[in-house]
Amino acid sequence: MKELKTLLTKQKLYFDGGFGTLLQSLGLPAGVAPEEWNLTQPHKIIDLHRAYLEAGSNFITTNTFGVNKLKYDNYEDYIISAIQCAKVAKEAKPDSQSFIAFDIGPSGRMLKPYGDLDFEEAVELFAANIRVAVKHGIDCILIETMNDAYETKAAVLAAKENAKLPIIVTNAYDQKGKLMTGANPKAMIALLEGLGVDAIGLNCSFGPDLMLPIVKEFAEYSSLPIVVSPNAGLPIIENGETKYDISADEFAAYMKQIANLGATILGGCCGTTPAYIRKMIEQTQDIKFMKPSPKNHTLVSSYTHAVEIDNQPILIGERINPTGKPKMREALKTNNLDYILQVGVKQAEKGVHILDVNVGLPEIDEVEMMQEVIKKLQIVIDLPLQIDSSNPKVLEKSMRIYNGKPLINSVNGNLESMEAIFPLVKKYGGTVIALTMDEAGIPETAIERVQIADKITKFAQKYDIDKKDIIVDPLCLTISSDTKSALTTLEAVKILRQQGYKTILGVSNISFGLPAREKINTSFYNSALENGLNCAIMNPFSIPMLDVYYAFRALHNLDTGCKDYIAFASQIDIPATTVSDEAISLFDAIIKGLTDSAISATKELLSIEQPLNIINNHVVPALNQVGQKFEENTIYLPQLLMSADAATASFEIIKNKIPLGSVEENKAVILATVKGDIHDIGKNIVKVLLESYGYKVHDLGKDVAPEKIVECIKSTDCRLVGLSALMTTTIPAMEETIKILREKFPDINIMVGGAVLNKNYAKMINADAYGPDAMAAVRFTKTYYSNTSV
Amino acid sequence: MIIKKIFDEILTENLVLNQVQTAARLKTPKNFSNELIVKCEKQLRQEINCRYSAVLTRVDLGLENQIDLGFEKIQSKSLYKNLLNVNQAYVFAVTLGHSVDRLIQRLKITSLAEYFITDGLASAFTEAACEYIVSEIKEDKTLRPRFSPGYGDLSLEVQAKILELVSAEKLLNIKLNQSFLMSPIKSVTAIVGMEE
Numbered sequence: 001m002k003e004l005k006t007l008l009t010k011q012k013l014y015f016d017g018g019f020g021t022l023l024q025s026l027g028l029p030a031g032v033a034p035e036e037w038n039l040t041q042p043h044k045i046i047d048l049h050r051a052y053l054e055a056g057s058n059f060i061t062t063n064t065f066g067v068n069k070l071k072y073d074n075y076e077d078y079i080i081s082a083i084q085c086a087k088v089a090k091e092a093k094p095d096s097q098s099f100i101a102f103d104i105g106p107s108g109r110m111l112k113p114y115g116d117l118d119f120e121e122a123v124e125l126f127a128a129n130i131r132v133a134v135k136h137g138i139d140c141i142l143i144e145t146m147n148d149a150y151e152t153k154a155a156v157l158a159a160k161e162n163a164k165l166p167i168i169v170t171n172a173y174d175q176k177g178k179l180m181t182g183a184n185p186k187a188m189i190a191l192l193e194g195l196g197v198d199a200i201g202l203n204c205s206f207g208p209d210l211m212l213p214i215v216k217e218f219a220e221y222s223s224l225p226i227v228v229s230p231n232a233g234l235p236i237i238e239n240g241e242t243k244y245d246i247s248a249d250e251f252a253a254y255m256k257q258i259a260n261l262g263a264t265i266l267g268g269c270c271g272t273t274p275a276y277i278r279k280m281i282e283q284t285q286d287i288k289f290m291k292p293s294p295k296n297h298t299l300v301s302s303y304t305h306a307v308e309i310d311n312q313p314i315l316i317g318e319r320i321n322p323t324g325k326p327k328m329r330e331a332l333k334t335n336n337l338d339y340i341l342q343v344g345v346k347q348a349e350k351g352v353h354i355l356d357v358n359v360g361l362p363e364i365d366e367v368e369m370m371q372e373v374i375k376k377l378q379i380v381i382d383l384p385l386q387i388d389s390s391n392p393k394v395l396e397k398s399m400r401i402y403n404g405k406p407l408i409n410s411v412n413g414n415l416e417s418m419e420a421i422f423p424l425v426k427k428y429g430g431t432v433i434a435l436t437m438d439e440a441g442i443p444e445t446a447i448e449r450v451q452i453a454d455k456i457t458k459f460a461q462k463y464d465i466d467k468k469d470i471i472v473d474p475l476c477l478t479i480s481s482d483t484k485s486a487l488t489t490l491e492a493v494k495i496l497r498q499q500g501y502k503t504i505l506g507v508s509n510i511s512f513g514l515p516a517r518e519k520i521n522t523s524f525y526n527s528a529l530e531n532g533l534n535c536a537i538m539n540p541f542s543i544p545m546l547d548v549y550y551a552f553r554a555l556h557n558l559d560t561g562c563k564d565y566i567a568f569a570s571q572i573d574i575p576a577t578t579v580s581d582e583a584i585s586l587f588d589a590i591i592k593g594l595t596d597s598a599i600s601a602t603k604e605l606l607s608i609e610q611p612l613n614i615i616n617n618h619v620v621p622a623l624n625q626v627g628q629k630f631e632e633n634t635i636y637l638p639q640l641l642m643s644a645d646a647a648t649a650s651f652e653i654i655k656n657k658i659p660l661g662s663v664e665e666n667k668a669v670i671l672a673t674v675k676g677d678i679h680d681i682g683k684n685i686v687k688v689l690l691e692s693y694g695y696k697v698h699d700l701g702k703d704v705a706p707e708k709i710v711e712c713i714k715s716t717d718c719r720l721v722g723l724s725a726l727m728t729t730t731i732p733a734m735e736e737t738i739k740i741l742r743e744k745f746p747d748i749n750i751m752v753g754g755a756v757l758n759k760n761y762a763k764m765i766n767a768d769a770y771g772p773d774a775m776a777a778v779r780f781t782k783t784y785y786s787n788t789s790v
Numbered sequence: 791m792i793i794k795k796i797f798d799e800i801l802t803e804n805l806v807l808n809q810v811q812t813a814a815r816l817k818t819p820k821n822f823s824n825e826l827i828v829k830c831e832k833q834l835r836q837e838i839n840c841r842y843s844a845v846l847t848r849v850d851l852g853l854e855n856q857i858d859l860g861f862e863k864i865q866s867k868s869l870y871k872n873l874l875n876v877n878q879a880y881v882f883a884v885t886l887g888h889s890v891d892r893l894i895q896r897l898k899i900t901s902l903a904e905y906f907i908t909d910g911l912a913s914a915f916t917e918a919a920c921e922y923i924v925s926e927i928k929e930d931k932t933l934r935p936r937f938s939p940g941y942g943d944l945s946l947e948v949q950a951k952i953l954e955l956v957s958a959e960k961l962l963n964i965k966l967n968q969s970f971l972m973s974p975i976k977s978v979t980a981i982v983g984m985e986e
Contacts, residue, residue: 030792030860030861031861106959108959108965109965109966109967110965110967110973113895114888114891114973114974115965115967115973116967116968145960147960147963148963172960175799176839180887180888180962180963181888181963182888182889204960234797235795236795237792237793237794237795240791240792240793242792242795338899341899342899342900345896345899345900379892379895379896380892380895380896380898380899381896382892593826593903595901636816636817636818636819636822637816637817637818637906638816638817638818638824638826638827638903638906638907639824641902641903641906641907642826642903644902644903645901645902645903645904648902676969678969678971681905681906681909684898684902684905685902685906688902729969
């Protein structure tokens with residue numbers, strides 16, 4: 001339907017108004033879903049559509065908001081009858097400017113990781129509706145009232161993959177101007193424009209008065225037509241009846257203000273009636289149509305916010321990358337996602353704006369690992385991610401499941417690269433890094449590199465990808481092999497900036513092969529910033545690099561009142577003074593649960609004592625003392641855990657200094673919360689405590705099927721398993737798990753714990769030991785291994 | 791029949807932790823605190839976005855432990871006992887919001903102590919939010935003890951109907967998974983009987 005697609009950008013259009021509330025006033029009993037009337041009282045649905053058409057609406061929104069196959073086995077019947085009602089209404093007013101908008105509301109379920117609906121299941125749920133609708137004749141797809149960015153993305157992908165119709169998306173913002181799962185308008189604009197929908201905006205939640213500031217933000221950042229469909233204010237109950245506090249006249253007056261801000265598609269939501277829509281049209285029809293103008297904001301986004309690449313320098317943390325990082329390499333090989341997440345969180349704490357994620361190792365499945373790491377990172381960090389891979393398949397899968405508009409690393413001037421990457425950007429959205437190299441390699445001169453940037457940008461236009469969504473990397477080559485290379489790169493940065501490009505550099509490449517690389521890197525970074533560099537892929541744990549960043553911003557009037565610089569400088573000073581003033585022994589640091597002090601004390605001890613002796617003489621005695629005090633009730637669980645944190649931090653440092661196998665690495669425990677149970681705090685406490693004692697823990701997580709435990713026992717040869725359950729409903733699952741494990745491994749030892757268990761119950765379900773608290777699990781493990789030769 | 795609806799935000803300064811509740815969650819004696827607990831509370835307060843939605847509805851008690859709350863007929867001996875001689879009740883849902891879930895998930899990988907303390911404090915804050923709501927809806931009436939799905943024989947499945955009644959999905963973004971657990975995790979639904 002090209003006609004509507006064009007019309008959206010050429011004239012003002014009007015949606016209809018509320019449906020559910022209106023049907024109730026027409027007699028729909030409370031507790032009966034509005035879509036029931038598609039089947040039982042279609043004439044009333046048709047009459048309502050007609051009333052909105054009479055009032056001047058251009059769109060007939062199908063009565064399918066709450067329909068999906070999770071709720072109804074016969075969802076198809078509801079959809080077909082709803083479309084039929086819309087068609088009958090349209091025939092009665094054969095106006096060329098009436099369009100049937102197929103309505104899609106939220107699924108009613110929360111997507112993983114916070115809920116239990118898988119992203120692909122959500123896509124399929126919406127896709128099933130759309131396939132039926134397309135077959136029965138609709139003009140566009142309206143995705144509305146979504147208050148979660150990820151679910152919105154799932155619905156848009158379903159629409160793109162199953163229809164070639166215009167897609168209109170409106171989200172429900174709260175009074176703080178965010179979706180309930182955290183996204184602000186800028187993040188949603190970045191996401192939805194990236195996905196290539198046709199019109200975006202907001203609906204529901206509250207009245208038009210409270211929407212004004214959000215509409216302003218849309219007008220500033222959106223290049224697409226803006227849709228606004230507010231409620232008739234806030235609901236009030238009078239004699240058991242729901243009414244709304246904004247009258248049709250007031251509504252229309254506010255909508256006039258909204259139209260003047262640049263919204264070109266107007267409608268209503270809960271509580272609005274044909275009278276509201278009629279008055280709104282009367283008030284706004286003479287306002288001149290404001291064609292949506294292209295905005296030049298380079299945005300990448302997460303599920304909460306967008307980062308704009310503009311005048312402020314942007315830091316991209318480079319530490320999630322196995323190249324030259326043995327610990328990261330090891331973590332990837334052993335699937336130690338916690339380590340990877342910790343590196344992510346620590347970089348975020350250093351103030352980076354975007355995190356680079358590269359998990360490319362020949363011995364692992366990069367496609368799977370990248371998705372896994374992105375999903376996990378998006379639970380704990382709300383920064384936008386830079387998906388870094390040379391494999392288009394990795395990019396495709398990860399871009400699909402990423403919650404936001406990612407930064408893609410990278411495309412280059414090779415035809416093959418451009419043909420592989422740009423279709424992905426077109427489909428999933430993204431800002432893409434363009435490396436200035438092609439079939440002939442990396443050009444020697446700055447001008448030639450700029451020419452490749454031009455070539456890539458021109459090629460991208462074939463896919464409707466704008467220059468603003470391309471960030472050029474003119475490439476740093478080490479000065480140790482070509483001493484002119486820094487000058488060439490800096491010149492390229494300067495020209496690119498002058499030509500309106502955004503630029504990025506992996507700055508530390510400049511010093512490859514040289515000693516004391518940080519000295520070169522910082523000086524080069526400063527020069528690059530002076531030449532107009534936007535983004536640096538860098539090590540945020542390097543204080544000198546941060547020095548350059550904060551000082552540059554302060555010196556270039558990019559840091560109001562030098563506030564960030566002052567905060568940064570005062571942070572830097574603290575560790576130097578506190579460490580020397582408050583140095584305490586490792587033993588005391590663990591007893592008191594002081595992680596930072598434990599780290600510095602461990603480092604000091606390592607210069608005078610053997611690593612294993614530190615564990616045996618300091619860490620374990622301290623933990624034993626804390627454990628004893630805990631059991632005597634003279635200290636409490638928070639303090640025990642603080643000590644465990646301090647001991648774990650110390651142990652991590654010591655572990656790096658001793659050869660593998662010489663600590664308790666071969667003394668392992670498998671831990672799992674049983675199937676059906678999602679509570680894992682108790683299991684996690686046991687895990688960290690065991691780790692702080694130096695045991696290797698294979699943590700299988702929560703909601704774990706017995707088969708997974710069997711697999712782990714086979715692959716690790718570990719015969720000690722700890723199971724946890726918190727809900728009474730999951731005790732049978734625990735019993736079943738124990739039964740299966742005993743059948744398969746007669747020599748297995750199983751300890752159990754969790755709020756619903758006690759000693760007798762544990763015996764009844766055939767466990768070897770019951771741990772009322774985490775220390776008991778440690779004691780059982782100690783006993784087990786002192787009786788077992790490993 | 792729905793008599794009244796309330797949807798509001800509870801400012802964090804109005805959330806007063808009950809010391810007994812807090813101690814029970816942190817597994818410490820009453821009034822126990824240390825620097826880390828203070829830090830965790832401060833950090834948590836910044837992430838709390840507490841909202842609730844409440845509906846005042848008619849209560850009709852039928853035969854054999856059947857309770858008609860206008861929106862749903864419930865079979866429960868314990869709730870029946872709780873609502874005996876009451877003809878109105880507030881039904882509400884309250885949540886601390888998604889950011890709290892995220893904070894807890896983040897702490898899970900950075901510090902076990904902070905994770906445990908924050909999770910416990912968040913539960914205590916959810917209780918504090920319930921107490922605040924009860925004080926808001928009380929007016930001059932006598933209220934019955936707050937009753938939630940999962941208490942006594944009141945099935946967790948009632949959760950779905952309560953959430954629907956108070957428009958929890960739309961107003962609070964509380965959703966249920968297939969085991970009837972709520973997301974955000976730090977959310978509560980409850981029924982509070984109101985004496986004449």
